[in-house]
Amino acid sequence: ATKQLNKTFQKCFSPPITSILKRDLNIASQPSDLVGNTPLIDLKKILIKHDIDVENGTRLVGKLESLGPCSSVKDRIGRSMIDDAEAKGLLTPGKSVLVEPTSGNTGIALAFVARERGYRCILTMPETMSVERRMMLLALGCEVVLTPKEKAVPGALAKAKEIMEELGGDGYMLQQFENPANPKIHRETTGPEIWRDTDGGVDIFVSGVGTGGTVSGVSQFIKGSDEYGCPALKPEMKTVAVEPQEQMLITDALGGEKIGEQGPHKIQGMGAGLVPKNLDLGILDEVMPIHSDEAMEMTSELWDIGLPVGVSAGAIVSAAVKVCARPESAGKFCVAIIPSFGERYFTHPMFAEIKDKAEGLQKQPLPEPFDNREFGFETERG
Numbered sequence: 001a002t003k004q005l006n007k008t009f010q011k012c013f014s015p016p017i018t019s020i021l022k023r024d025l026n027i028a029s030q031p032s033d034l035v036g037n038t039p040l041i042d043l044k045k046i047l048i049k050h051d052i053d054v055e056n057g058t059r060l061v062g063k064l065e066s067l068g069p070c071s072s073v074k075d076r077i078g079r080s081m082i083d084d085a086e087a088k089g090l091l092t093p094g095k096s097v098l099v100e101p102t103s104g105n106t107g108i109a110l111a112f113v114a115r116e117r118g119y120r121c122i123l124t125m126p127e128t129m130s131v132e133r134r135m136m137l138l139a140l141g142c143e144v145v146l147t148p149k150e151k152a153v154p155g156a157l158a159k160a161k162e163i164m165e166e167l168g169g170d171g172y173m174l175q176q177f178e179n180p181a182n183p184k185i186h187r188e189t190t191g192p193e194i195w196r197d198t199d200g201g202v203d204i205f206v207s208g209v210g211t212g213g214t215v216s217g218v219s220q221f222i223k224g225s226d227e228y229g230c231p232a233l234k235p236e237m238k239t240v241a242v243e244p245q246e247q248m249l250i251t252d253a254l255g256g257e258k259i260g261e262q263g264p265h266k267i268q269g270m271g272a273g274l275v276p277k278n279l280d281l282g283i284l285d286e287v288m289p290i291h292s293d294e295a296m297e298m299t300s301e302l303w304d305i306g307l308p309v310g311v312s313a314g315a316i317v318s319a320a321v322k323v324c325a326r327p328e329s330a331g332k333f334c335v336a337i338i339p340s341f342g343e344r345y346f347t348h349p350m351f352a353e354i355k356d357k358a359e360g361l362q363k364q365p366l367p368e369p370f371d372n373r374e375f376g377f378e379t380e381r382g
Contacts, residue, residue, distance in 0.1 A: 030116055031069045031070075031112055031113075031116055032069070032075075032078075032079045032112070032113050032116055034068070034069040035068055035069060035075045035076055035078075035079050036068075036076060036189045036190075036193065037189075037193060038063060038064050038065050038066075038067050038068060038193070039063075039064050039067065039197075040061040040062065040063055040064070040194075040197050040198070040335070041061060041062045041064055041307065041338070042059070042060075042061055043060045043061060043062050043305075043317065043320075043336070044059070044060070045305045046060065046298075046301060046302070046305065046317060046321060047059075047060050047321065047324060049301065050321050050325065052321070052324050052325050053330070056330050056331050057330075057331035057332075058324055058329060058330055058331055058332060058334075059332075059333045059334065060317075060320055060321070060324050060334045060336065061198075061333075061334070061335055061336070062307075062313070062317065062335075062336050062337070062338040063190075063193075063194060063335055063336070063337050063338060064338050065337060065338055065339050065340065066308075066309060066310075066313075066338050066339070066340050066341040066342075067341075069112065070105075070108050070109055070111075070112050070136075071108075071340055071341035071343075071344065072105040072108065072109065072269075072339055072340035072341070072344075073105070073190075073214055073337060073339045073340065074105040074106040074108065074109040074339075074340075075109045075112075076109075076185045076186065076189060076190065077106065077109065077176060077179075077181070077182045077185055077211070077213055078106060078108075078109025078110045078111075078112070078113050079109070079113050079185075080181045080182065080184065080185035081110075081174045081176065081179050081181045081182065082098075082110070082113050082114070082117070082119075082174070083181070084179075084180075084181035084184075085172065085174065085181075086117075090172060091119065091172060093117055093118035093119060094118055095170060096119055096120075096170060096171075096172050097119070097120045097121070097122060097167050097170050097171050097172065098110055098114050098119050098120070098121045098122070098172055098173075098174060099121075099122045099123075099124075099160050099163050099164050099167070099171050099172065099173045100121075100122075100123055100124070100160060100173060100174050100175075100176065101123075101124045101125065101153055101156035101157040101159070101160040102123050102124070102125050102156070102176065104125060104129045104130070104133035104137075104268060104269065104344075105133070105269055105339070105340055105344075106176050106210075106211070107123040107125060107133070107137055107142065107144075108133065108136050108137060108140070110123070110174065111123070111136070111137050111140035111141070111142045112140055114140075114141075114142070115140050115141050120143075121140075121141070121142045121143070122142070122143045122145065122160075122163055123137060123142050123143070123144055123145070124145045124146075124147055124156040124157075124159040124160045124163070125144070125145075125146060125147065125156050126146070126147055126148070126149050126151075126152055126153065126155065126156055127146040127147065127148065127149050128149045128264070128268075129146075129268065130268065130344065130345055130346075130347045130348055131347045132343070132344045132345065132346060132347060133344060136344070145159055145163070147159050149264060150264075151273070152264075152271075152272060152273030153177075153272040153273045153274060154273050154274060160173060161173075176211045176213075176278075177211050177212070177272070177274070177276040177277055177278055178276070178277035178278055179278070180278075182211055182212075182213035182217075182278050183212070183213040183216045183217035183220065183278050183280070184217065184228075185213070185217065186213055186214050186216070186217025186218050186221070187217040187218075187220050187221045187225075187228060187230060188217075188221075190214060190217060190218050190221075191217060191218040191219075191220070191221025191222055192221060194218060194222070194335055195221070195222055195233060198333060198335065200233065200234065201333045202222065202234070202237060202333055202334075202335050203234075203236075203237060203238065203332040203333045203334065204237065204238045204240065204320075204323055204324075204329065204332055204333070204334040204335070205218060205219060205222070205237060205238070205239050205240065205334075205335050206240045206242065206288075206316055206317075206319055206320040206323065206334060206335070206336040206337070207239075207240075207241060207242065207316060207336070207337040208241075208242045208243070208267075208269065208270040208312050208315060208316050208337065208339060209241050209242065209243055209250060209270060209271075209276070209279060210269050210270050210272055210276075210312075210339075211272070211276050211278050211279075212276040212277075212278040212279025212280070213278050214337055214339075215239060215241050215279070215280075215284070216278060216279055216280035216283060219237070219239040219280070219283045219284075220280065220283060221233070222234050222237050223235050223237050223239070223283060225283075238285045238286070238323075239283055239284050239285045239286075240284075240285065240286045240287075240288055240319060240320070240323055241279075241284050241286070241287045241288070242270065242287075242288050242289075242290055242315050242316050242319045243270060243271055243287060243288075243289055243290075244265035244267045244270055244271035244289065244290065244291070244292060244295075244315070245259055245260060245265075245289035245290055245291040245292075245294075246260070246261065246262060246263055246264065246265040246271070246291065246292060247262060247263070247264075247265050247271040247273065248262065248287075248289050249271075249273070249274065249275050250275055250279070250281075250284075250287050251287050251289060253275045253281065254281060254284075254287060256287065259289055260291075265292045266292035266295070266296065266311065266348070266349060266350075267290070267292055267295050267311050267312055267314075267315050268310065268311060268312060268345070268348070269310065269311075269312040269339055269340065270312050270315060286323075288319040288322065288323070290315040290318050290319055292311075294314075294315070294318050295311050295312070295314040295315035295318060296311055296314060296349075296350040297314070297318075298314035298315070298317050298318040298321070299311050299313060299314030299342070299350060300314075300350070301314075302314060302317060303342065307338075308341060308342035308343060309338055309340070309341065309342045310339060310340040310341065310342055310344060310345050311345060311348060311350065312339045312340065313337075313338045313339055313340065313342075316336050316337055316338070316339070317336050317338075319336075320334050320336040363375070364382070365377050365381060365382025368381075
């Protein structure tokens, strides 16, 4: 094949090219090898729509974690936590059973790595999680256990612990909310990628808080952390954490005041009903609450520019737009995490109207010379 290409190149180029530089084939050996190195997408259209001056250099980009092998930022921690447990000799393929309480995407990440490496996987999650997520998990061979929505993730955690007791020594809980391998992978990959792809220009980093790993790990890498041996690349970078307005636990933990009624929300993947141990509260510069309705509205705006994303992305970008609109953000470079792909959320309430429209579509008659009576129409022409 190389010889044939060389001949083709010699015909097409003058002076002729006599050889092609050899390189390694760009082929991943297994699905988990595809985790990371996600691209950035310019969200200039969103800023313009919200009357933010982009001529002064203000810039907003999204990091498309939705382009991971299983379409979410959780792909990173799924691989990282299993890699870490394997390295420590804590897992045995064919014997060990992975157990985890999850709001969905972490479970999908664990599921695909577990299937790849031969582990049984049992996941517990609140009943509010979308049917699409449940189907993904079941298709990947997981056992799914739903828990009451009123108790959110703490309820799923209690159920997972019960399952662990039943499994005895064969069960292993990865504990995404406190597993050090979670923020570690973001210090080692997500943070360096953002620093590299913005050429060190990132001024503001906006991320949602589910387990706390992304916002903590990225910020520790860029702003610096003596505890984790990270030199300060840009200590003045502003870190903004986003949580549902209906569940302002992080705001409360930092001494802030809650806004409005507190309780269930519609931003899947955020607001887990607890303040995760992996969340580095000290590295946050601001916690911004976003209401579910506002998140859904921004999600629609992102779909309108051709970017299919989940509702958590809508919450994060909504917060990022608010930050970019401030006078002190003029000329700043803001990076927002886009956590997951939108196709996973079609049973979410925000897509109810589109779902009804899709289900109500009717077939149309064909033109001549077709006889449409053959297709169930009353007349030849329909």
